[in-house]
Amino acid sequence: MLNLVQTQAAPGAEVLSAKGVRQGFEKSAGELLVLDNVDLTLRDGEIVALLGRSGSGKSTLLRIIAGLIRPSAGEVMYRGEPVKGPAEGIAMVFQTFALFPWLTVLQNVEAGLEALGVDPKESRKRALAAIDLIGLDGFESAYPRELSGGMRQRVGFARALVVDPTILLMDEPFSALDVLTAETLRTDLLDLWMEKRLPTKSVLLVTHNIEEAVFMADRILVFSSNPGRVAAEIRVPFAHPRDRLDPTFRQMVD
Ligand code: ADP
Ligand code: MG
Secondary structure, X not given: OOOOOOOOOOOOOEEEEEEEEEEEEEEOOEEEEEEEEEXXXXXXXXXXXXXXXXXXXXXHHHXXXXXXXXXXXXXXXXXXXXXXXXXXXXXXXXXXXXXXXXOOHHHHHHHHHHOOOOOHHHHHHHHHHHXXXXXXXXXXXXXXXHOOHHHHHHHHHHHHHOOOOOXXXXXXOOOOOOHHXXXXXXXXHHHHXXXXXXXXXXEEEEEOOHHHHHHHOOEEEEEEOOOEEEEEXXXXXXXXXXXHHOHHHHHHHO
């Protein structure tokens, strides 16, 4: 018999945490407090969605976690160490792809490895593997302008995954795509995650889309606005849509 109610897996080790993160920006009218006392934890092997309205400070928080900006107060810990700048092992996918238009797909993906000082031969090999994994085989020498939005975001994913990140941060990665393209990319990603073919061990997905959060995540952190703060946590309490992507399940329903 098929048991659709998944037993709650024991939570893995904590890989990342934010504690008391505060961020204000100087504006002409005074300080705009964007994040206040944000606490969150990401454990090994889970996909967590951070669900919040536009302007609530989600991207700011993600940039702080990625080490791209320093918070006004509080701390982000990654594997027991405070994050003080971009950390090896944390990669990010952006809403508007952030590709270099003057570089080919292959060069864009290799750019992900540049900061790590990987030698060119190894770099080429890893970039080709990431491109293949994400379904861009055959488009290595294309330029971003020659690709559809969905394919451009696949390049964004390949560039993040090529560094074998422990943690993948995603800032509304599907929101610039049309509905069907977004759905295909979400499903493809979950497929790879289910098949354990993604190098990443934990995912933090920022979104304003409730359905997306439920579809993708094990846990949803509900983010308040003005100022942004984790106001509630929801454990997705039913069998995941992504369980239906499991190959053994597919065999049974086919
Ligand atoms: P979200 O990603 O949830 O839409 P953001 O983190 O992009 O929210 O922005 C939250 C608020 O912080 C907005 O009001 C935005 O204008 C402001 N903000 C973000 N970055 C900066 C910055 N570098 N300087 C000044 N204000 C900023
Ligand atoms: Mg944002």
